[in-house]
Each structure stands twice: as structure tokens, then as C-alpha cells.
Amino acid sequence: MPIRLSIPLVALALVLIVGFAAGRRESTGDPTVIKVVSSLPRSGSARPQTDQIVNGIKLAFKEIGYRIELTDPVTQQKTPYRIDYFDLDDATAAAGQFTIEQEIANANQARMDPDVMAYIGTYNSGAAKVSMPILNRANLLMVSPANTAERLTKPDTNNRERHEPGCYRPSGVVNYCRVVPTDDLQSELSALWIRDLGCKKIYILDDNQTYGQGISNNVESFAKKYGFEVLGHQSIDSKSLEFSSMMTTIKGLKPDLIYFGGTTQSKAGQLFKDMVKVGMTCPMMGPDGCFEQVMADSASPDVFEKAKFYATFGGLPIDALKTLGGRGGEFIRGYKEEYGKDPLEAYSSYGYECGLVVIEALRQAGKKDRDAIRVAALTKIKNFVGATGTWSFDEQGDTTNQTMSGNEVAVTTNDKGERTAAYKFVKLLKK
Amino acid sequence: MADAVKKPFRLGWEPALFLMLIAFPFLPIFESLFFTTTQRSLGDQMPTVFIFAILALGLNVVVGYTGILHLGIAAFFAIGAYTAGILTTAAYSFELPFYVALIVGPILAALLGLLLGAPTLRLRGDYLALVTLGFGEVTKSALTNLQSITAGTQGLGPVPPPALPGLDLDWASDYRPFYFLTLGILIAVVLLLRNIESSRLGRAWVALREDELAANCMGLNTAKLKLAAFALGSGLAGLAGVLYATRLTSTSEPNAYDFNRSIFMICCLILGGLGNRLGVLLGVFILVGFDNILCPIIDAQIQQAFPASGGKIYLQFTGWRLFVFGLALILMMRFRPEGIIPSCRMKHELHPNELVPVTVPGDRA
Amino acid sequence: MPALLTVDKLRSGYGPIDVLHDISMTVDAGEIVAMIGANGAGKTTTLMTIAGIVKARAGTITFDGQNLSGAPAHKIVRLGMGQSPEGRKIFPRLTVLENLEMGAFTRTDKPGIADDLEKMFAMFPILRERKGQAGGLLSGGQQQMLAIARALMSRPKLLLLDEPSLGLAPQIVVQIFDVIRDLNKSGMSVLLVEQNARMALRIAHRAYVLETGRVTFTDQASVVLNDPRIRAAYLGE
């Protein structure tokens, strides 16, 4: 009888033989390429904003032709590199927004690829919390165009999560910086604006998420400081379909303004519509997460005529950028040339700014070395002339830029009688 | 089968697969080949596969062994993850080692399974499916809203890596410690299930699956049997949860434990082969691979080939994910409902044309 | 004159297994034909295949001059074949009246239906008493009557009856067989499947004996009734 070997046994033997025969091979990377990755929610509802960010990043690299020559500060040796930019997605279509799992996968991918020298991201502060420690251990520079949660860089003295922000920096060094101002500034300026609008009683809602909750808690505490009353504060379920009963309750309290700490993705539009639907005419205010065209598109123009929607934004909108000096005007011209239209979302300037920061850090470091680049970004970017003005990174990686704008959704009628809603710059917010 | 006597040189697929998996980290050629072609680390993905395999095996105990359609397995997965979060993170004063969570997590999840199962397992199939679905939603809601306990959508973190006395392993950047930890636990789970399957309890489950009434008449306590399966499945899901949170170094957010996760796991079972351990592993490998490896690779390729394609969701491969999943499910059900690697039993059940049916088709008296 | 129903070399079954092997039989107009056999001999399968519920694998079925091969069940009913199936299969949540109306589903002549309803109530007075009740709440005997009445509502040329006496009290069985005989006298052909061979053979004209999916014996009912082998095997003597 012939011996019949079992297939599994053959498979096992094959795997082992191939494995041992081939021996060990480590991937070392490509010495002529510097890779830059970004990790942003590319599928799901934040897509329009991240498109703008990615366009901004690409524009920054495009301007230098995706090539850079680095001069080693010690040896003065010049090495040309090609810049490869990878646009990673930290969201899944199924979830509709970033998932922690996906963000971790992206961070690990960047960490393990020896050619990756900078990581642009994240969009959501919640995502940054998981990728920061991973990239920190890898000594990889991380530049965020959109994270505003303060705890990523600033300790909270009266919170049980006392390990923040240390837990995001397990190796002890700072590798994370961001080009947007943090929520504490934004919420204080929001509170000031609310006071200036003459509102005595406000109602606060939040979307039950890291960013929204943080900022609305801050607004609540600043409310006391600036002497107006908070009638109530509750969280919503951002997957909910309608809020008319909740708005009926709030209507009964007769607030002068409703503050919503959240984003367009966490139902700012629906809340505003339901507010008007139950017959309220008081204004609503939201943070920069609501400052996007999608918000103005989320309701019919009539709704914005019945009540006002305000949004604060860390930095100036596109049309005000030109007035700031810096490279704002240059950026707008370049963007229009490249993409054939004006940058719609203000985030595009932050994307561009991140690209500039990475380029500057590479130049300052002068070599393809993660640690040198990280150090360069955090110590050499001072009085930097960028698209959003002239600013510096402090030692925690926060921008010193403190310009913020107050905006409202305004309805305009064109000559055909069609009405459109869009954000309009109202005033500059300052402490 | 006829040749019941085992020939000494024969090796089953299951041990062969696990031997290959054990050998994998010692043969870096595969890892580096994979990395150079895909920019993704296979070894880094494997612990995820192992963890989901444990979860899928837990779900398989309920769906595959007893025939209850369980649509809320993610809730028990979450219980495990959050138990790990509460017991080990610095946010609480416990700060216990990983191994305590590894024991407490499954026990808590199993208890919760009992708590949910005891009053509801007498419900008819579809109603029971909805109860499990509802429980999943309630759990997710509770995790989101009980912020003082779960930190809401931020999730609890960072979960410290498992510490082994006397061994200083690099859990963060080397995939191998986690690889062996999760693979070891997976093998233990597979051995446990293997033993249970051939035990009295396992045979009773089969009887229950095939015909509840008959099982009842044979003197089997069907309520207790179902409850046991429910508890075991929930416990395994809890075990997977503990590992998941430890692997991610965070409990992740409550949305990671939503209905989609439960359905994803069901898809793994269906694709691989319901009731078959090897099939379940294959199903998990294919779907996790699709999501975590294939989608990003193809997207990167598309992006490089067509830089102008940004903005159009249908030009992204990830945009088609649901479509691919959906089509795969439909085609599987139509042409191979027993899965890629079917268990003999399911094959018989799902191909009624090849076997004598119990009743006339369509009869529902 | 050709037979009303001709079954020729019929093969049928479930899954990989054939239950019927080359069954051939006929039912002439005005005849009661009984089919007897042990449990599992294929009696119900034969009826289900004739009615189109189970697909035939080979052979032909001709009914009233039409070839039924591959025709769906609901079309066969329209040709004039009514069936009171095994286990009665009453619609449990429809009322008795609605059950009967469902029997007349293929018909559109309202006065004729009303007329037939009256006939059914005259034939089974208990059904008139219970006409507003849900079918599922009737007793077994009442359900059997309802099933036969329901099958008759389509005014079939051929009535297929599957185990009309199963599980019923002897008195009711007698009553039901009387009805069958009366129906036949008024011109209806009947194909009767029965465990209670003695009763069936008494009212039938001809009979077929089925064993493991094959017709093993066929003759006039009186001959079958007196055949010693049949008496031994099916009549308990």
C-alpha cells in the first residue's frame, strides 16, 4: 500500500522549509525617499473637511515639487530626497467616523516603516489619544491640523486623570505639536462672545464626545466667570434622528442662546433645525467643529433666516487670511491655481500649514532622522511665517497663535431669486 | 468514516495550522516579504485575528452549537474590554495586573450572559435575536452615558501591557509577545472547545440544535443547555474583550462595540463555516484581512495611480466595503450556505436537497 | 373514454432519495380508488406529487386530458383537483367560514359559492354552528370535516383525500365515509389514501396496494379485500 502523506503535513513542511531556507531579512527602507503620512477620517461624514486638509497638505508639497534637499548641519553634506505623501484613512465607511482601531493601525504602519519621517494628524482629538503614545515611542513627529482638546498637551490640575498628558508621552519627550489653538482659548472666547451678544441665560448641549464635551464643559465654567446663567447642560446621542421633544423641554426654559459643543457630524444641523421646528428663535452657537459649509448646507435657508447660527473658529476664515500678513494670500492664490477654486473650508489652511511645518522641520534637521526632525520641529519653529499668521510652537507643542473669529451663517439671494446659506465672518474674537 | 483507526503519520488541519502559526514569528522571511509588498505588518495584524477568532468561537458556541441567532455578541466583548480597562488603568485605584482582568473579565461577561439569558432564552428564535440585539444597544448606550465609570466616548486608557515577572518584553513595538500570548490563549480555547464538543454537554447541544422538542423528550434540560451555551459564549467574548483592550492599550470607544461588530462576527462565522472551528478561523482571517490589510493596500494603490480621485467615495476601495460584504453574504447563502469549510452537520442541514427532509418543504402547520 | 387521472411510471422523492419508484395508476371518472399501504410506503408522497407540491422526477401525470408535468400546485387546483391533505392543514387563524371561502379561491361565481357553502353546512351541520370560530380551535373531527368541505368548495372533478379517518372517533369516521360515498354518488371521483384499509376498501371500487414506493397489487376493491395476503398484512387477520 502506497504511503499517503496528509496534505496538512506537506503544507506545514513547505512553510517551514521556505521560512528557514530564506533566512532573516529586515526591511531597511529606501535611502532616497522621505515618506510623510497623514491619518485623517477620509471615509465617513468628515470627508469634506479632510478633503480640504489633504488638498492643503498636497499643495505645500507640490510647491516644492515633492523634492527636498537636506543639508546636514554637522557635515554640510547635501542629500536630495523625494517626498512621498500617503493619505491614510482612520475612519471606516461602516463606522462613518474615525475608529480607534483604524487609527492605531495607521500609527503602527507609520511607526514600522523606516522611511516615514512625519505623521500629519489627527482630525479628532480622541484619535490622537491612541496614536500619540505609539508615535511617541517611535520618536516620530506628529503634527495635527485639527486637534483642539487641551489635555493632549496641558495637564489638568483638578482631574482624576492626572496622568494626562504624560500618558501620551511614554518616552518622556514631546513629539506632538498642533497648528490650531486649543479649546480653553476657544471656549473662553465663545463665552465672551455670548456675553457681548447680550445673552443672560443659555442652555448647553454636547455630543457626548471628547471634543464636544470638553469644550462645552469649559463654556459652562466660563459662563460663571463672565456672569451669565446656565439653565441646563445635557448630552445628546449623536446617532439620534430627531430632537424635537428635547427642544420642547428647552423651549420651556426660555434661553437666550443654546450652545452646542459638538460638530456637524454629531448632529449640529439637526439640532438647529429641530430648535426652529419647535418654534424657538434664539440663536445657537457652536465651536469650530461646526464651522464648515456642510453646516450651512444642513438646513434650508429659511431655517437660518428664522434663527441665527454662530460658530467660533480658531483662526481666520479664508477671506480674512489675506489681512493677516504671513503667507495667507499666497496660499489662497496657490490653492486656486492648483484646484481651480477657492479653499472653502478654513481647515485647508491648517492642512497647508502642517505641510509647511513638516518641510521646515526637515530643512532644520538637515537629515533623514526621526529624532532630529522631531527636535527641529519643537525647538526651531519660532516666529514662523505661515498661512495662518506668524506664530511659534511652545515647549508643549502648542501654537502661540491666538487669533479666533466669530462667524454666522448668512443667507444671500442671487439675481435669480435663489437663496443660499454660507458662513460669513462677523468679528474678531480677542481676550 | 471507515478508517476510524488513526494512521500515525497523519496530521489534521487544525494542529498543522497552529504549528504554522507558532512557527511564523521564527521565520521573518514571511513578515518582511509581506511588509515590503504591502507596507503592512502581517505579524502585527495576527494578534487581532487571534482575538477576533476567540470572539468568533464564542459566538459560534451560541449560534453554531445551539442555533440561537445572537446579534449582540459585541456587548459581551465590551464587558471584557471595559473590565480590563477598569481593573488595570490608572484612572481607577485598582491598577491590578493584566492576569486578574484575564480571569475576571470572562467571568463577569459569563455572569451577564446568564443574567440576560435566564429570563429570555425561552423566547422563540426571532424574538430572542431581537433581545440580544437590544441588549447590545443598551450596553453600548450605557457605556457611552455612564461617563463617571467608562469615561464615555474617550474610552479608558492607556491599558498597561501584561507584565511577566522576570521577563522584560517590549510589548509596544514588538509584535511577538502579543502574538504568542494571544495565540496561546486561542489554542487553549480551541482545546477547551474540542473537549467540550466531544463531551456529553457537546452532544447534548447538537441534539438541541437538531430538534429542540426531541431533545426535550430525551430528557435533556433544554433551558439549562441553552443557558450553558450562552454563558460559555459570553465568557469567551469577554475573554476576547480583555485581550482586545490590552492589545489596543485602550478600551476604545463604545461605538467599537456596536451592532456592526456583532454583524461582522456573524459574517465571519457564515463565511468560514458555521459550527466548524477551522472555518471560523478562516472566516476571521479573511474578513479582518480584507478590512485591515486589503482595503488600505488597494486604496493606497488607487491613490498613487489616480492622484485626482480624492473626494469621490466610489473611487475609493473602502467605499465599496459594504457592497463587497453584502454581495459575499448573498452569494455564499445562494451557492455555499455551509461556508468555505463546512462542518459535516451544517452541510447536511443547509443542503436539504441531498438529504431526507423531516417535513414537506414549506409546511408550517 | 380515457381515465380522469393517469399516473405513468412516476418517480419522486426528497433530497437524494427516491420515495416513489415507477408508480402507475389510473382513476376513472365516477370512481372511488383506494390506495393502501403501510407507513412510509409513499402514499402521501404520491398524492403530494400528483398535486404538484412535490416535483416529479420522472414519469407523467395526466389529468382530464392535460399533462401536469412541472405544473405548479395552484394551477393543478384550477384544473379541478381538490385535496384534503394529510394532517388536515386547516388555516388556524382564519375562521371556519374564511377557511371554506379559501377553498373556493379559484372560483369567481358568487352565487354558486354561496350555494355550495349552504351545501357544506347541510352536509356538516357542526361547521355552521362554528362558522365564526378560528379553524385552529376546532376538534380533530371538526377539522377533518372542514378540510374535506374546504376541498369540495372548489367543485373538484377529482378529490384527493389523505387519511380522512386519522385520529378520529369511530362514529365520526363512519360519518365521514358516508359523506364520501354520497359525494361519489353525485358524480365526483375520489382518490382515497387510508390506513384504515377495511373501511376504505368497503367504499372503494378499485384499490392499489403500495409497498416501499411501488405498486405491488391492484384489483377490484372486493378482490383486494378478500385476498388472504392483504388480509394478513393490512387487515390484521
Next chain:
Amino acid sequence: MLLAVEPALWNSLTQYLINGLTFGALIALIALGYTMVYGIVELINFAHGDLFMLGSFASLSLLALLGFGGLGFTATMTDASSFVIAGVLIGCAILSVLFCAGLNFAVEYTVYRPLRNAPKLAPLVSAIGVSFIFMNAGLFWGGPQDVNFPDLISNDNLLGKDAAIRITYKDVLIIAVTVPLMLALTIFVKVTRLGKAMRATAQNPTAASLMGIDTNFVISATFVIGGALAGAASLIYAVSMNTISYQMGFQNGLYAFTAAVLGGIGRIPGAVLGGLIIGLVRSFGSAFVGEMWVNALVFGILIIILIFRPTGLLGTPVREKV
């Protein structure tokens, strides 16, 4: 005793009731599709909610075509007369009803029919697959974010501008469409020939075909009617809520499915009752427990009700198939 409640609270309670009933009526309309299909083929049609979602996108696309804003358009006509709007609404209704009915028929024909005699798990899993495909189609159609549906109907209070209780044309529309539809459906199933054939097929398909009923046709018809109801619901939902998104099918479908089971799946009055209960729980729960707990509340109540009434509120205990 109720009179002792102060008027402001009384007004809010009435308002919650109105909100709850209108939302509940919408859910009930979707739930009818679930319950009819379940009643006849014992299939939980997971794709039903997503069919509803696609229906609303069909309406939106028609509106965009007619220049009423919609996908990619934010401009709205300022002075369309009410006749024009009524015409547009009727056009949308016809389109969405035909679209959903046709789509549901196509899915039944291609996906579920070949699995008619397969074990129950097969069509159920296929339904999940169809749901995924629909969701993906919705994602391509409407994009990932919430989409505004033009405000075609006035939002003014019918009881006067400053009245304490608000009833709008939208609320009236919901009730004016859903209640007659539900009544018509109940009567249809009770009286008509097809309705009776549906009930017979639901109770015993074999017996039904022995009565001369073409069960395949009846099942297709049920899917068509269920789809048409989803189409009607989708337009009314979109017109009154003004927000649609590719994910809304999932959430609404989940509610509707819950409503159907809560009332006793397979029972038309049960679906209506279940829908209203969910609407009211959402409305009062939002006011008295907190908006963020609403989902937990709905499903918590579902579990509790099923523990005490294992076949739903109006479901009759049916013997398990033996």
C-alpha cells in the same frame, strides 16, 4: 387630578404626546413592511430600513431635478405656490412608492426566492447582505454626511403663532397619511381576495397552494406592498424631518423592527401599537430621563416586555414548529 397639574407642564406634556405620536406613526409605517413580510415568509427583512432610506434619496433626486434644491444644491425656490408644491409632493410620492416597491420586488425575486426552501438562517443572512448593498448605494448616492431635505411644507403653528402647543402642517401630514394607509392596509388584508390569500399563505403555504393560490405571486405582492409602504414612509419622513442620510435606514429600521416585534411580529395592529409606543417612549424619555438615554430606554423596554409577553403585546402564542 390631572387638572391640578400646572398649565405649563400640561402644555409640555401635550406637546411630548404630539411629538411622540407623529414620530411613532412614521415608525409604525415602516414597521408594517417588516411585519407583513415576516408574517408571510417568516423572514426578518433587515434590508427594509435601508430600502426606506433609498426611497428618500429617490425623492430628493427628483426634487433636485425639478430645481427644489437637494443633492449638491442648497438654493431653494422662494415663491413656489402651494399648488406647485402639492404637485411636486405627489410626484415624489409616486416616484418613491414605485421605486421602493420595484426594488423590493427585484430583491425578492433575485435573492430570497431561490432560498425559499432553505433553512431560515439563509434568507436572513442574505437580507443582511442586501442591507449592506443598499447602504453602500445610499452612501454613493447621498454622500457620507447628513443631507438636508428641502423644507417643502410650512413649519408654522396651526394653532396660532404664540399658542403654547404646536401642531404644524407636517404633524397633520404625517397623521393624515399614515392613519388612512394603516386602515386601508388592515381592510385590504381582511377583505380582499389577495389579502385573504396573503393570510392563508402566511398560515400554511402548502395548504394555500392546494387552494389554488399562487404562493410565489402572493409573496411577491407582499414584498411589493411592503416596499410601497416604505416608499410612502420615506417621503413623509424626509418632508417632516428634513434630514436624510445613508445611515438613517439602519436606525429607523432598528426602531421599526423593534416596533414590529414589540407589537407581535406578523400582526398589523401590533406594528402600529409598537410604533406608537416607541415614539412615545422616545418623546417622554427625552424629556424626563435625558436625550442620551433614549435608545437604551427603547431597547430596555423591549427586553422587559418580551420577558413578560414572549410573543409581543398583541402576538398570539404560536406553537413552535414541530
